[in-house]
Ligand SMILES: [Zn+2]
């Protein structure tokens with residue numbers, strides 16, 4: 001990667017609503033590029049996902065933060081939890097707390113050879129960056145999340161939904177009042193990954209059956225574009241149709 005230039009700015013930020021910002025890593029491979037959501041509350045700010053951890057997200061968003069900030073990993077995968085070590089207050093679901101504590105690159109999907117390839121970087125996050133030296137940094141969670149926990153930001157509250165399937169510790173955050181769902185990799189409008197070593201298709205099916213009953217106005221996913229209720233219900237139905245067929249040979253196989 002020696003012939004690549006260093007990026008001027010690794011992150012890009014756009015305001016999508018009052019008190020809601022979307023941060024991305026535009027020079028990173030679009031298929032794995034995560035959506036990082038910053039929610040500014042009255043008493044507390046919340047950052048949902050932290051990107052690869054190859055540039056300082058903390059510095060990038062410093063100008064937007066004026067209250068205590070809690071960084072949350074929607075799950076342990078490197079494209080979401082890679083940068084969480086930078087933040088003083090960090091939370092992850094109980095099922096993946098140990099993996100974060102140990103900096104478990106296998107669970108984070110970034111052990112070599114893995115999902116991190118040099119041609120996925122259009123420019124370098126810093127001079128001398130190489131994918132061979134890319135590591136998933138260990139950090140101690142300061143808060144362990146469980147199903148039903150409520151994160152109260154003062155003027156809005158987000159409820160933790162434990163939704164395993166893609167990985168064991170996947171969560172989404174649900175704002176019951178506005179019916180907004182910050183969904184991580186549980187549901188997005190793109191190819192769903194349910195055959196990773198950490199995935200479980202029967203769990204994914206249970207998760208989607210549960211999500212069918214959840215009132216939704218807007219989904220803010222971990223990848224690709226936001227979408228509303230109609231597309232949400234379509235994605236759920238398409239997945240369940242595909243995976244719930246009697247004798248479906250893929251059910252129960254995790255590879
Ligand atoms: Zn993932």
Ligand SMILES: [Zn+2]
Nearest residue numbers: 077079185222
């Ligand atoms: Zn992802």
